[in-house]
Amino acid sequence: MLRKEFEDGRIPAAFEGKRPSFSGALQAMGPGAIIAEFKPKSPSKGELREHANILDIAQTYEENGAAAMSVLTEPQYFGGIPEFLFMARQTSALPLLRKDFILDPLQVAQTAATPASAVLLIARMFETPAELRDMVSLAQLAGLDPVVEVFDEADLSAARKAESPIIQVNNRDLDTLSTTLDISRRLVADKDDSERWISASGVDRREQVLELAELGFDAVLVGTSLMQAVDPGKALAELTGAAG
Secondary structure, three states: OHHHHHHOOOOOOOOOOOOOOHHHHHHHHOOOEEEEEEOOEEOOOEEOOOOOOHHHHHHHHHHOOOOEEEEEOOHHHHOOOOHHHHHHHHHOOOOEEEEOOOOOHHHHHHHHOOOOOEEEEEHHHOOOHHHHHHHHHHHHHOOOEEEEEEOOHHHHHHHHHOOOOEEEEEOEOOOOOOEOOHHHHHHHHHOOOOOEEEEEOOOOOHHHHHHHHHHOOOEEEEOHHHHHOOOHHHHHHHHHOOOO
């Protein structure tokens, strides 16, 4: 569908509004900055929040200390749509990270036509580090911060060869779908000072945020626990330490 739109000449214009720096926000509020995520559902848990309203959630995240906001735009598994990025910008000025299965350069162009400040690239979805590097470069040319997600040492090697400035460690074991911070604990030992690192999945307590910050993570991405919380704002404030 996206390729057909481009072939028919319906190429989206680049977003002309303010695009705050995603990397800059992590630097300003890290280590241990919180990237709060909006995702209506997940493959492992199904619907996470009944009648989830991104307008309310985006405002709540900004008011309770998030450094940035991650927005799922993938429809089949996560219940997302690209329009969520525009909706989030209506009530929040937070830098936005688009999370989707981004494989085609046209998807990067589509992202650049939204208020997103960053785009997620999953290392193992590319056949070679050279293909990943091309997407990293394309995102940067489009004014987006590329965030390369890794699950293990092989992924990390590919991210390095692709010269990704931001690396996101996913704590989910893809064989069991369980989460363990041991993945972050292991991989961060190889962090380079020139890189910004994010730990994602499996975080729902302030003590975990503090540990990951101490280990060297610039930011922690939290989604499921916030989306399932009775009061997402209070849950976020507890994670950031703003709740006292």
